[in-house]
Amino acid sequence: MVKRDLIKQVILLVSLLLGLIALRAWVFEPVTIQPEMANAYLKEKDLIITVRGADATYGDFILYEVDKKEYVGRIIAMEGDSVTYMDDVLYRNNEIVHEDYLSRLPHVEYYTEDFTIASLTEQAHQVLPEGTYLVLNDDRTNLSDSRTFGLIDTKQVIGRLTFRLTPLSDFGFIDTGVTQQ
Template identity: 30%
Template sequence: METKSVSFKQVFKEIISTVVLAAIIAFLILKFIGGTTIVDGISMEPTLKTNDFILVNRIGFLLDDLKYGDIIQFHSPYKEKKDFIKRVIAVEGDTVEIKNNRVYVNENELVENYTMTKGITGFTNEKYWEIGKDEVFVLGDNREHSNDSRAFGPIKTDSIVGIAFLRLYPFKEIKKF
């Protein structure tokens, strides 16, 4: 029986090529399928807090329709090189109305147990929006401190980066959305 001698150099090359390949695959997955983001700001409290580390599905909304309650990452409507994170409360074909400091979608008052203010908008002016083709209406969960569709109107779906689906950090608050 013959044995083949493997040199340290060969083993090292094999390890390096495996690590490089794994890094390339991880980069491609994060770039095109999923991504990460760190929350900066209080507009989504209590659901998300500053420095929460979340995973974002970049292709899920392309394969399936956005749903009420989805938390999305999207490009700032102000043309800044910044992304926002907000909750979808209305989709194409819906109407949104704010009256008596409450949010109504298709004439039904939203029941929002996830907000800091239990559904109060922090926006006393009456407003009305019709959500057009390829648009969604988004609000932050902390309405008193959120720059959202109440200020800039519905957003185009092509500005959406992805849907937040998992908070990874802080570890004691890992949560699937």
């Protein structure tokens, strides 16, 4: 009787471990925020759960890969959008987009160099082509985003940052700071 209970417990434990490994491999991707990824919402050393294949929209943080290195950025525009960034004002589809989340940055002033989709794609596109995102860092002096890498293809996206595990004081869903417009 004891031997049978032990075997059941071992089988249950192995099944649980295999289930967790499968979730980690196909659904969740943990990411520790590095100094170059940090901003007003994502602090250095935060442990964040990324959901693979989750729908992402304007303002969401995504984890993406360029040249086998992972980066975190905010979605500014999606396929079919036209974008102009001029004098620190974002125009998406010829409408001003208020980036209130930038006001939470430690430095009051920020400066984003002027660009358009045409200038980022060397005149190849006027709007974002199908299956691409325009991704920018909240720290606009950190150019490790679409301004350097070009438009981010959906194949490069690992997932959407969804849930903060640590620090425990900030445990919960990620607040992107984006207000409905």
